[in-house]
Amino acid sequence: MSTLGSFIWSIADQLRGPYRPNQYGTVILPFTILRRLDCILEPDRTMVRELAARYENPNRLKVEVKKATGRTFYNTSNYEFANLLTDADGLADNLADYIDRFSSDVDVFEYFDFKKEIQALEKAGLLREIVQSFGTVDLHPDEVSNADMGDAFEYIIRKFNEAANETSGDHYTPRDAIRLLVDLLFAEKDVDLTEDGIIRSLYDPTAGTGGMLSLAEEHLLAENPEAKLSLYGQEYNPQSYAICKSDLLAKGHDATNIDFGNTLTDDAFKGRQFDYCMSNPPYGVDWKQYAKAIKEERDSAGPYGRFAPGLPATSDGQMLFLLHLVHKMRAPEDGGGRVGIVMNGSPLFNGGAESGPSNIRKWLLEKDLVEAIVALPTNMFFNTGIATYIWILDNAKHSDRQGKVQLIDGTSFWTKMRPSLGSKNREISKDDRAKIVRLYAEFEDADPDHSKVLGNDEFGYWTITVERPLLDLDGNPVVDRKGYPKPDSKKRDTENVPFTYGGASAGSAGEREVIQTYFDAEVKPHVPEAWIDWAKTKTGYEIPFTRHFYKYVPLPPLAEIDAALEKQVAKILKLLREVEA
Structure with missing residues (x-):
């Protein structure tokens, strides 16, 4: 549980009355983002204002700010949390001015309809109190790490969705599951990642709040502090998009690499390919409303389109994201690409021969793209206890993995959580993760209870x-x-x-x-x-x-079964006699 998130959420108590609990997030989330950016901008605020007075052209100003501060975004307003409260009568207008004067790449507040919320707070007599409360929280990265900030956002979202009786797990993936996915995604090429001056790209078409992108970057920088990982993502939930984009802005990434929209119907990075791709798409989500557009794209794009291999049932779109990610892998002649995706069990076996799902599996296996599939423990996710699997794909497999798929049963590698979070009462600890990654690295049947290597055929x-x-x-x-x-x-x-x-x-x-x-x-x-x-x-x-991985457990001898039945019958008869008495 995030201590920071808990503290920030406590500010929501001030909203009680004019706001219902399921509305708290519309205030808390944008204010948290605004305060985070405010703290980041604080050290160079005077310099940026001077630059803004000197350069009227926004593009030139952005270049000069980047040279002076190293940041890709800025704010030219004369207001900040430190002085917003000095003009009590003009607080709402001054706060709106502050938001308007961010550089154009900071569009996140539009997705919260934040100006409307400011007016509502002002009308309710709560604006001054909320601004004052957030002004006491220091959210500068020197005080609150990016990881802690991510935890805080996820805690707030979970609390918000619980209050609204919505599904919090639709918006983010547990950190322990992400860390395992990242370790597996980078495992095959960890040696390459330590090269001097290495530059790699990572893409998430269902970016959520950016947890996968952030932890992938954390992993790479731990291996090689001088490495550069360009992060790209697309997200269709407005609040999640705003959090993801502001988080990457705070880390100095190019904000234009994060786009809003539906990946399946409007690919924001059409024609782009990446070194690494990862995703936790929604499970069992109906795509009937997009079916016409997706089928038209498949028919018009021909054999090289992203959905050419086949289409799953319209009741479950997971495999559409799987095909999309494969389409985004860097070509083998350019170094190849790797994919890590978390899905439930249905893509493994649903659909009979020559159905859409079967044809997709056929295409993936005949192209020798599937490298490994790892079964995760149940009760790993916040909103479901079902079985889930990590698929690792590679279009430039190491020679000893070519023509083969490794299956890893990781269902027994978990640690009990106390307390549980929704449906999540198990987590993959660092030791659990290391065991699974070791099984992957060994790539053999030495531990047949947990790892099997099979030919594609x-x-x-x-x-x-x-x-x-x-x-x-x-x-x-x-x-x-x-x-x-x-x-x-x-x-x-x-x-x-x-x-x-x-x-x-x-x-x-x-x-x-x-x-x-x-x-x-x-x-x-x-x-x-x-x-x-x-x-x-x-x-x-x-x-x-x-x-x-099925293990046959023989039935006990018949005599043993009879004895157990007789024992139970005796208990039942005794209870019946007691009732009759």
Whole structure:
């Protein structure tokens, strides 16, 4: 729990009455951002005002401010928290002036409709009290680190959404899950990241409040303080966007790299590719309202478009973000790109052969893009206890990983949280994280209970249609004009035949031979009159994660089961006798 966040949220008690609890965030969040930026600007405020008097052109002023302060943003107002209260009658107008005089890249207050909120506070007689309270909090990065500031924002958002009975987990991902994703994303190229003068780019299409971007940068700078990581992101929730952008502004990043909007329908970085991409897209979110635009893009973009491999069901858009991220990976000839994405279990296996999800898996595996999938502990996220998985993709795999996928069962690597936060009562500790990363680095089956390395073909299968003849009243098969037996649709069946059945190693190229071998061994002995309708054969791919780590637990002996039942029956009879008495 964030102590700072708790303190800032306590200021919301002053809003009680004119504001309902579910409205507190509309005041607390923008004021927190404003105070953070105010503290950052304070040391150079006089210098910036002098520069503003000298340079009227905003572009020239921005260049001069950057040279003088190292910052990409500024404010030219004569007001600040330190002097806003000196003019009590003009407080609302002066605060509005302060907001208006930020450089154009600081658009975050528009997304809170903050000026409207200022007028509402003034009308309620609360504006002076709120400004005074925030003025006592020192939020300069020297006093409050970026990590602590991020924790504070997330705490405030969670409290706000709890009050509004909304889903806080839609807006951010637990830090422990992000740290594991970042460690895995950078693990394969950690050596490269220590090079002098290294410059890399990182992109998050569902940036939320910027937690993933911030922790990725923290990881890289810990490895190489001289490294430069350019951060890019897009976010469609106005409040989350504002927090993310202001957080990166405070760290000196280019604010134009963070854009507002729906990534699926309006890619803000069209044509751009990145060294690293990461995302925790919303689970099970319906995309029917975007379906027309997405399908039109797929049809017009052709085979190289981002949604060309297939479309998932409109009830769940996770795999759309997966395809989008793959589209954003830097090309192999330019050094390659890596992707880390957190999803629930459905993208592993939903959809039958040649359905949209299956075709997406087929494309990913045949392109050899999937490097590793890690099962996370349940109860890891704030708003759900379901199973979740980290997928790591790479379009320039190390030679020993080519043609293979590593599955890691990390469900047992967790530490109990006290107290819990919503549905989250487990966390991945530093030691837990190290164990999972070590399994990934070892890339072998030395610990088969937790790590398995499988060939891409081991996830492929054919769905075959098995027909049986339609019989006449006399018991003889009904035949068509060519003398072939007609199939009985009521007896029609399908079978899934793995690419690797019987030890086959030819992959999809062995279709005819492997299917026939399977049919002769598994079907024909039981229904000798059956045949395969080859025209209906479909190719599918699934990743049955749980099946690969399933452990058979034999049932106890029958005598032991009988004894246990007799014991329970005796207890029940005793209770019944007591009731009758």
